[in-house]
Each structure stands twice: as structure tokens, then as C-alpha cells.
Amino acid sequence: MGPSLAKYPHLEFRRDTISRRAKQTKGIIGELQLIAKHTDGEHALYRNDKTSEYWQLASAWNWGALSYCFLVPEISLADWNSERYIDPDELIVFVGAVQNYFTQDSNRKIRGLKEHMEKLQKAGLFPKEPTGRWFGPYVRENVIPDYNALESRWNA
Template identity: 35%
Template sequence: MCECSAYSDLELIRESIDKRIATTKKLKKQLQWVAESPAGDSLYKCDGCQQLWQSSHAWNWGNKEYLFKVPTIAVADWMEEFFARPDQMLLYSGMMHDYFEKNKFVVSDTPCRKEGCGHNALVNNVLCKEHFIQSLQQFGMLPKFPEGRMFSPYG
């Protein structure tokens, strides 16, 4: 008997992921395994309602597995690019929010030095806000945007 409708989309809060981790073992028993991505995520399908589910391991929760609903997709397309993981979206948004709360960005009259950029650089910087953030991400000083295909209701 299909129970997929009893599981809502995950809210991007710790408690929601905690609860899903706790219910994943039971939920997984009701689903059929479809494929595994090169990154180690699995795709599952409900025989009753055809809902697709992706598994992930939340490293910040002790690498525990959880499942989340994903949109319909061809297996070959999913293998090329899996869906973004809610635990990574949660961590990314929290860290970026904290960074933006602590740092204020003032735009100068000087153009950004990134080739082809039409924005102005930040005060005391040679890059605009977008390119400055990208440079911090490149050097590991800020988290990179989560890997994977964005999907509703997350992006």
C-alpha cells in the first residue's frame, strides 16, 4: 500500500531532515530501487503512485541515509545529473546567510575587473559582489553551491 502522500517535501530545517532519517528505513521497504548515480545516490520508485525518491547520506548528520521526493525524470538524465540534496542546501543557505549578515557590501564607481562583467566592483575590491563571492568559493573560504539539479520546491 502506497504511503508516499504521508511524506511531505523536506523543509530546509534540521528537524525535518532528522525526522526523515528516522523514517527512511521504513519508507525504503515500500520502494523499488531503480539506479545508482556515480556519486553514490540511489533513485527509487513507488510502484503504487510512481513517485520517485532519491537517497542521500547527510554527512553533517553522521553520514546517515535519508530519502526525499524528486520530480519525474528519465533514468539516463538522472545519471548525468542527480538532484541537489536538501541537507547540502540547508547547510549552504545557513552558512551564506551568516556570511551576508556579518559582511556588508558597498558598490563603488569602479567597474568589476572580471572580463565581460558589466557590474561595478565593491569598495576596496576589484570585483563585484558576485565575482568576489565566487573567488571566495573557489579558494574554499565559502561553501560552493550544492551539486545537482535544482527542483521544486527548492529552487
């Protein structure tokens, strides 16, 4: 990344970090150049010409569609247009739902857990897995549970 990371660190998995960054975003964006708008109409990619850093703008729907930006690795426009970076707000919502779901002891005893979770997602009863290009510090293995491993551990 670059020098901005010290002032604007990667967003932690807490709701208040999204709200705080949304308040900072107008000031951050003012120093950046818009280089692409995503076809989904929700995301934009910016570049800081002084530092060569890249930033992605997203809308946090669970926060009332608040716009916020975050540092991302350098990427070609073609690659970004085909798959934007994953949004921290989506990760926060998903991780919170998973943690809440598995606090109930009965949910840890379900057989065929992976299939069960997929059915809940398909029915709209559980958030779908976040979509987008993963990048550090947002690592798939730290967000998306290995349901088969969880089931084996809980039902051993």
C-alpha cells in the same frame, strides 16, 4: 508527486527536518524498488510501484553522512544518471552559510561581491553552490543569491 507527499512533505530548510527524515527513511525505503545507483556512490533512485512515485536517497554529510530520502519528480534513468536531483541538505547548509555571512554589516559593503564570493568558494572558505537538478519546491532563485543585485541594493 503523489499520495506520499501528505505523509512525507518536501523538506523545509531546517536541520531538524533532515534528522527526522533520516529516521523515517528505513521504513520508506522498505516499500520502494531500487531502480538506479548513481555513479557518485552517494545517491540512489527508487520507485514506488503502487503509487508510481520516485524517491532519491542521499547522504547528509553535515549530519554525519546520515542517509535520507525525499520525493522527486519522475525522470528517465539516463537523465538522472547524467544529473541527479539537488539534495535538500546541501541547500540547507548553503542557505545557512549565506544568511550567516550577510548578518555581518561589513560583508554587505564589499565591492565586487560576486567575484569575492567566488574567491571564497575557490579557497574553501565558503560552501560551493549546491549541484544537481533543481525541482519544485527547491528553486534556484530562492537559494542562490543574485550577488550583483544585492551589491547594488546595499551600496546604493
